Amino acid sequence: MAEPGRTLKSLLDALDESVHGLMAAPRGLGAVVRSVTVVDDAAPLPVGTLAVVPGEEADALADRNPEGVAAVAVTGVPDGGAERLRALGLPVLSVDPRLTGKEFADLVRAVLDTPGDEPRHRDLFSLAQTVATLTGGLVSIEDSAGAVLAYSAADEGADELRRRTILGRGCPESFLAHLRAWGVNERLAAGEVVEVAERPDLGAERRLVVGVLAGGRMLGSIWVQIGDAPRPAATTRVLLGAARLAATHLMRTHGARSGGDPAELAVGLLTGAFDTDALARHLGADPGTPVSVIALALREEAGQGGWLLDRATETASVYAASYRSDALVIPACGLLYLLMPAPSGNPAPASWVRDLVTALRQNLGTPVQAALAGVAPRMSAVPSLKKVASRTLDVVRDRPELTVTSFEEVRSSVVLRELIDDLAERPHLRDVRLDGLDEEQCRSLAVYLDTFGDVTRAAELLHVHPNTLRHRIRRIRTLTGLDLDDADQRLLASLTLRARR
Structure with a gap:
């Protein structure tokens, strides 16, 4: 059974500006706070309590060496006792000076009364x-x-x-x-x-x-x-x-729902590793109803992933619940998936998804992108569309101006990406004659093939003179024996070069 109470980090998140600062946290914020106590005498302090003490009495509390206390919250102006409490290894919080110790303790109790550390x-x-x-x-x-x-x-x-x-x-x-x-x-x-x-x-x-x-x-x-x-x-x-x-x-x-963490169980709908129909029923969804599958990529900077995904999940959940009360919002594999029941078989409107992406971009400050994978005929077909959605987002990664993209819009690119991934995993299917080319030669041949042999256009993209490119292509033909007049050889060469990128 989970330990009752909240971690100090969770408590600080909930109290927000009621705490003016963290004066010390020598052992981090993982301590579990089970209760709150306003210190007004020498009575023993419960294990795991948050001790609330006036600044002028912090020194006296330090003298008591309060073992078992989870943290100390100091009201008013702290004296040297705060430093002594930190030396004892205790986290020390500075309380909003407008609050009395009792008022702050009441706020803490309100938070602790909500079953916590939930996601x-x-x-x-x-x-x-x-x-x-x-x-x-x-x-x-x-x-x-x-x-x-x-x-x-x-x-x-x-x-x-x-x-x-x-x-x-x-x-x-x-x-x-x-x-x-x-x-x-x-x-x-x-x-x-x-x-x-x-x-x-x-x-x-x-x-x-x-x-x-x-x-x-x-x-x-x-x-x-x-x-x-x-x-x-x-x-x-x-x-x-x-x-x-x-x-x-x-x-x-209040116990109206029980059995398992819904967020963790919902991930099973995406993977297909469990009984999808049973999971859907447990989560209040009809396994036989068509469901629109949408994926969101936050495109966050390194180090932002965890907390940013939490914020995005909350915002997306609010929007999704306003559209469909039985919608599911599932964070998984660094992405955010929305399963929107679609009894009529029609996908969620792109305009609605665009509004959601706009809200996320404004509130998260990152170039969020969405992929509309399509409609799964029933819940058990969701895992295959999950893959389609993630591949669609991969394709548009370098095009942040595309806020909402459907699979149909980039079908060719997605399918080609899948072929190239298979080619990379099965090297014997590649054109091994290209293995001896250097990076400049590979780049030149790839652009030449992508422009259908248009030397002038390819030279512009490569920032070289057309005659320079002609010389490189002749040299590549000689080194590899590649027949660029053969359509099959051109196609295999193009796929091989893409798999090397």
Whole structure:
């Protein structure tokens, strides 16, 4: 069974700006935090606790040599005790000076109450941050009683209602009464995205809210403080998609779903290594329904892969859920795969995929590309289309202007790439006469063949004089015995040279 609690890294991710800095982490961020304790006397501290201590008392805590403590959070201005705590091997956090020790401890408990260390793309705090990024607002996710489950990073633009709601771990009754009077709850139960006007007397700026529903039952709500800012065009779609994801998370948290990690099981749909139909049913998908297969390549820089893929998975999940509630978003092999049920047999609209790619490019800052592999007639045919999608992305790697590409658009290039890969693995099928050519000769012959023997055009591409190229080709003929007037020899030579690139 997984150890209860959250790693310190996960906790820091969720708390965001409530922690002003990491003053020390001599042993990394892997310690598991199981509880939080406000230090106010000499009482023993539980093993695995996050000890919250005023800065002026950090020295006294160091004197106690608090063995078993997972980390220390210092409020106010730390004194030399922080250095002594670091010398003991303890991670030391600096708390937002606007928060008291009790307020910060309440925030930590709110995070610990959410079953964690889940993968970031299924974490409510991560979902809240993604919605904030896509809408430009400040987000909180609440349960059906108005208790705060998660929220996006703090911001100077937060109004008084948001601050009171988060620090108090619930929405003030005065605002809840306002919502009841305006019939907001009934509209949320009907599946609407509701705009709630500002109420300066309640310390509330303009907000959007959507209900988190499951089987007609209200599980909670997602709130976005937007103030006077214009609403982005995709906001309604983003909120509806986020509500569906939040419903899945809350049902799983309360035991409505069980048995295996859905993210890990979903990878089995792509590989075909397991009983595909059984996996599909377990994940709530109909194995006999046609499914549109889409792959996304982030094209990230070296070292960005892990966290960037998590962010992309969250964003894609929000968009996919707004389009199809039964869509599956699966990170695998460094790519992101979307399985979109298509009962009519028609693929997901390219315009929808293009909107998703645009959102990912804007929020990730990388030249994301998408490949539309086609529609699998049933779930068991997905693995073959997965390969088609990944090969399509390979073909367009050097053409970042192609944001969305279908397999049909690059079929020839994909098939040729597959032939060349087979040729590289079966060297006896190559034209071995070309093995003795140097790089310049290979390059010259390849361009000459690619331009169908047009010496003038080939010379331009090679940046040489046409007579220089003619001399090289004659020399190649002599060295290899290659008959360039023979169509079969030209084709085999071209494939051999491509396999060498």
